[in-house]
Amino acid sequence: MEVLLQQLNPSQREAVVHQDGPSLVIAGAGSGKTRVLTYKIAYRILQGTYPYRILALTFTNKAANEMKERIAGLVGEETARQLWMGTFHSICSRILRREAGVLGFDPNFTIYDASDSKNLLRTIIKEINLDEKTYKPGVVQNRISNAKNALFTPEQYAADKELIEYDTRSHMPNIKIIYQIYQNRCFQSEVMDFDDLLLYTNILFHNYPEILQKYQQHFQAILVDEYQDTNYAQHLIVQQLAQLHQNVCVVGDDAQSIYSFRGANIDNILKFKDVYPDTRIFKLEQNYRSTQTIVNAANSLIGKNVEQIHKKVYSEKEKGEKIQVLSAYSDYEEGYSIAARISEMRMQKQYAYKDFAILYRTNAQSRIFEESLRKNNIPYKIYGGLSFFQRKEIKDIIAYFRMTVNPHDEEALKRTINYPARGIGNTTINKITHVAIEQNISLWAVLSDPAKYDLPINAGTAAKLAGYKALVDSFIEQNEAAEADILGKNIMQKTGIVNDLYADKTPEGLSRVQNMEELLNSLKTFVQNRKEEGIQNLGLVDFLAEVALMTDTERDADEKEASDRVTMMTIHASKGLEFKNVLIVGMEEELFPLPMAIGSPKGMEEERRLFYVAVTRAEENCILSYAKSRFQLGEYRTKSPSRFLKDIDPEYLKMPEYLKEVDSWMPSFTRRRNVTTTETFKAPWEEKEEKTLSSPSFAKLPATEATQKKMVSQIGDLSVGNIIRHERFGSGSVTALEGDIENAKATVDFEKFGKKQLLLKFARYEIVG
DNA sequence: GAAGCCCACATTTTT
DNA sequence: TGTGGGCTTC
Secondary structure, eight states: OHHHHHTSOHHHHHHHHOOSSOEEEEEOTTSOHHHHHHHHHHHHHHTTOOGGGEEEEESSHHHHHHHHHHHHHHHOHHHHHTSEEEEHHHHHHHHHHHHGGGGTOOTTOEEEOHHHHHHHHHHHHHHTTOOTTTSOHHHHHHHHHHHHHTTOOHHHHHHOHHHHHHHHHTTOTTHHHHHHHHHHHHHHTTEEEHHHHHHHHHHHHHHOHHHHHHHHHHOSEEEESSGGGOOHHHHHHHHHHHTTTOOEEEEEOGGGOOOGGGTOOTHHHHTHHHHSTTOEEEEEOEESSSOHHHHHHHHHHHTTOSSOOOOOOEEOSOOOOOEEEEEESSHHHHHHHHHHHHHHHHHHHOOOGGGEEEEESSGGGHHHHHHHHHHTTOOEEEOSSSOGGGSHHHHHHHHHHHHHHOTTOHHHHHHHTTSSOOSOOHHHHHHHHHHHHHHTSOHHHHHHOTTTTTOOOOHHHHHHHHHHHHHHHHHHHHHHHSOHHHHHHHHHHHHTHHHHHHHOOSHHHHHHHHHHHHHHHHHHHHHHHHHHTTOSOOSHHHHHHHHTTOOSHHHHHHHHHHSOOEEEEEHHHHTTOOEEEEEEOOOBTTTSSOTTTTTOHHHHHHHHHHHHHHHTTEEEEEEEEEESEEEETTEEEEOOBOGGGGGSOGGGEEOSSOTHHHHHHHHHHHHHHHHOOOOOOOOHHHHTHHHHHHOOSOTTSSSOHHHHHOEESEETTEETTOEEEETTTEEEEEEEEESOSTTOEEEEEETTTEEEEEETTTOOEEEOO
């Protein structure tokens, strides 16, 4: 234990040994945040806490895996494996799978990724005859996602005056209806989207105090990484779980909060001590990554923000070079000057290509650099394109896996029903959908028994549907017996996907084959690992649960180590990484900061934090560059240098051109400021931030205490004593009813499944006696 | 069901 | 400028 502590600096050590009660670790960029987290967990284990009673939450799989590995190095792999460690989403999915029954969900529910939910939203918008131009699926998706992250259920959304008013003003008064239908459809499909994992976990904890209590008692310590990026739903999950033991440690840096558009609420960290009054605050201020010049420049920059927790980050490394500012006449010239600069530095200081990163505000900027690097024979890798799991061929295969685990999955069914082509067209799918909506059941349920629902199809189509159903059924059956990798291969062959992919001999076709093989290999590895760990269940369920929540940043990271290339990525994607030399490009008004942020103080502060993140990625050299003209949004535009250049103390800057140019910036953006009075009205949850954070009550969740406890003998046409038949649980008798019509909950004693609580609004059942 | 044409759109996106 | 999605056409 002593050896452990010796590897830490005094402030890190203090944070690590403080084990009882709430604590907040403010970790400046490059200050050894992960080190503190891992040592803190290891320290607690060495003090005798069982690893499986420690919960550690991160935002990315990459962070979770990294921490797991480092903890394994300290306390051994066997011990580290027992930790509850993972992303918020994966931990929630794990809890929900155990407890899904009470919410009316199948434990084998599948997960919609962003494109699945967008597709479903598009379908719904069309179905209820709304104009897709007014109701842009992406925008609607955002609204619903934000609502979920602020814990508004569809009912609460519809009941909230401010939200409705906001929608009306943005000419989308029917979002509430779309949300309701969407949620209902997901439920019918036994599916949750990313946000649902957080939302339903909150609903679970709120409506089932005994379940919450179980987890509260279980977790003796909770640790959260990147706390500045938590949203309200995540904040509440942590708060509820930590209530009993109060052993909660959150680590983060308010200066690096850059995900507010995803619902992240910086107030969670700024006001942490208001929620936990006994909080001990630790500050990690020594930066081990960057030169003094870079750290000081970054400090001067972030000092321009009003909202922040005060800290003085310092570096004891060498002073280092000043931050160089490059100016170019055009975006093309910027490309060439950056390429030239990389070659030059490489020659001078023997840097490898992988010591360089080009960071930009928007993905669209990458193209020009791609061209200029290629022409200069500089190897590069762009991060942030289509991820492995979003590729069509991979999604197609996974859709079959999903059908095997959960055939009610609507999007998976739509993906697979006619791929590979088996002559089931849109007309048929529309007919099935129509009946499914009418009957309030899943597409699969209709397809399974077309005759029962009078599906208007001819004999030929019926045969094709039956064929598809038989195929999926055979996979479902095998999934019970066979191991996942064997079944995976089988699925590929039986569906004809293998033949389909092999038939294509183009380079793209070959890469698709490779991807398919890679997927099957990862499935095989997954099964083998589980065998080694002695886990019994070798079916597809767990593989899917993991894969659905996986992006391929980890795969990318491995590649970075292996090959010597210049990295290109957005600043967002660069968070948590470090490079010897960082080139931040496009430092222009209306690009960085983006127009949308200009005019909103909060938006500007976030853009500035983004700039701070970019600068603090650099270990040795940081270079800023801007172009005086650029092709942007379909036209050539004259650009002026970013105001952020002026936020850095000139002492740390090396301007190549006359300083008088700096003065010429001023008029350009005072003028513009008048033009962009785009101070739009705030979304209600933005205004509510204060309220939601400070009130630890769950007033927003369904069924308030009052309604929840109100026991009644009859709700609608259901009475205590009735016998009902539930679609999944079979028959049982109603032993108790509570709540009002809106949030009615029934306790039912099922013959086969024992006592369950059902939310009547969701439950699928019929009264039989 | 695939190919081709036209039009709209162009901010970031841990899961 | 360039892309991607939706629609039309064969």
